[in-house]
Amino acid sequence: MDAILFSAADFHVLKPVILLCLFGCGILITDAFLIRNRADRWKNAIPALAAQVAVAASLVQHLGDVRSGGAFSGLNGSMQVDGFAVFFNWLFVLAASLAIVISARYMGAEGEHRGEFYALLLFAQAGMSVMAAGYDLVVLFIGLETMALSFYVLVGFLRDTRRSNEAALKYLILGAFSSGLLAYGFSILYGISGSTNLGEIAKAVAARSEGDLALFLALITCSVGLLFKIAAAPFHMWAPDVYEGAPTPVTAYVSVASKAASFALMLRIFLTAFESAAEAWMPLLGAIALVTMTIGNFAAVTQTNVKRMLAYSSIAHAGYILLGLVAGNETGLRGVAVYLLAYVFMNYGAFALVAALRREGEAAEDIDDFNGLYHRAPGYTILLAIFMLSLTGIPPLAGFYGKYFIFLAILREGYYLVAVFAAIYVAVSAFYYFRLIRACWLLEEGEQQKPAQLDMNFGTRAALVACALLTLLIGIYPQPFIDLAGESVLAALR
């Protein structure tokens, strides 16, 4: 019976997940017993942030162990801690901390401030943590579902808002559908290899002949399921509605953390299990990436709602990130990691500003609402400009380095036509990002300056300034971040 024992090594591997679950449950209890007033609800953010500190501490331990002794696994090889898992866990810690900090004011303004909100944020993060470190199909799937179920509730958290309910229902139905497809793909993989361990599956896949029907079917179903999760075209239709309807901090969290987690899952599966079938999936994903960039960028041009515009832009970004996987070389994967890191800060910054415009009884999410913002809040408008320029990919800002590595990677592989199209779409994206900047500074005749004010508290201010500083820092002094990203990528390629 020794085999089932939960050893100290297993505990060490699972520590971030256990911490998140403990703090999540703790918040439910402390909220129920200690917090009596509606006005005190923001205090739930304190244990949620403490959880992030605790997880960060255990990640530092993990990173130290990985650096000194290489990757280590636990729970009979179903979880594996390597540079890849640690890197993505850092992304989740950053994204969750920013979401918590922004939420405290926003949810109060919406009148739906509850302890469960923070608990669900942590539970979602626990699922993502499992997705990044999982090395077994069943474990990965449980992680994915833990994340997704928490997000369904978070998206519909504004109970009295119709759009929020609609978004939650759409997300639930399409999410369940894509999970079903993914589970079907996993079952075929299990049928091919007789094991749920990714390493075993990789061996079985490598032993298969080229053009094997079962393998092809597994590849297609897994790809479709994962492409749904990262909102790549033509499986992107849920994203704009969900991003628009969800509370803004949740939108930021879904668009950054859930996307990063789904990319972690995708990289893990495609670079281990499907590695030997790369010739089959590279053209497929390349075509998907091109379609995604086309639809994302051109649809974003026509949007008048800022949250919808950012939703389409995040679809377009998913296309760029996919190109890094399509290139398949080390540069491309490093680009994916750098891109996701930069994306955390620039996207959060943009959403934090949209959230700050939200006040009681007023959505203030249209581009018009930003008219003349510079004259009322010059400092924050400059920050907004930084985030928009970084999203476009202008040096010396963080977004530039993500795009730089990905373009470098596809050029090295000789996909010149793809690179040309990707570059044209950067120009298209500049149009809609600059339109928002223009609205802030310039008022044409007949355009009304809107009374919308930025409503800040300490948390939002701190989050915004941190995002802007890191966007600048990664842009100006990128070397340590590139090294960190490279380390994680090497672990995934090994």
Place this chain on the structure above:
Amino acid sequence: MPRDYIPILIFVVVAAAFPIVTLLVAKLIRPSAPGKTKLEAYECGIAPETDTRGRYSIRFYLVAILFVIFDVETIFLLPWAIQFDALGLFGLIEMLVFLAILIVGYVWLFRQRALKWA
């Protein structure tokens, strides 16, 4: 290899043919005398008075969900209780962790007054 699956194919054909043949034979030999009373609910039910898709309190839904949670708890407890000796201390601790998580949910529900029927 495909030959091994022939019994399954035969099974599918027989399974499909069985109801079809039965219904066809019954249709051929039974007398046909349709009437309105024959369509009414007889001993197996009562005639519906109103639309069946009426609205009802969302609390029923909540109770159903709570029932499922604690139902699943029992389902997990049963195999553990049967294998108690084999699982030993590890099983006991694992089950206590599981129960602790469920109890957190229960306490939370209780404090949210989700169990209050008024």
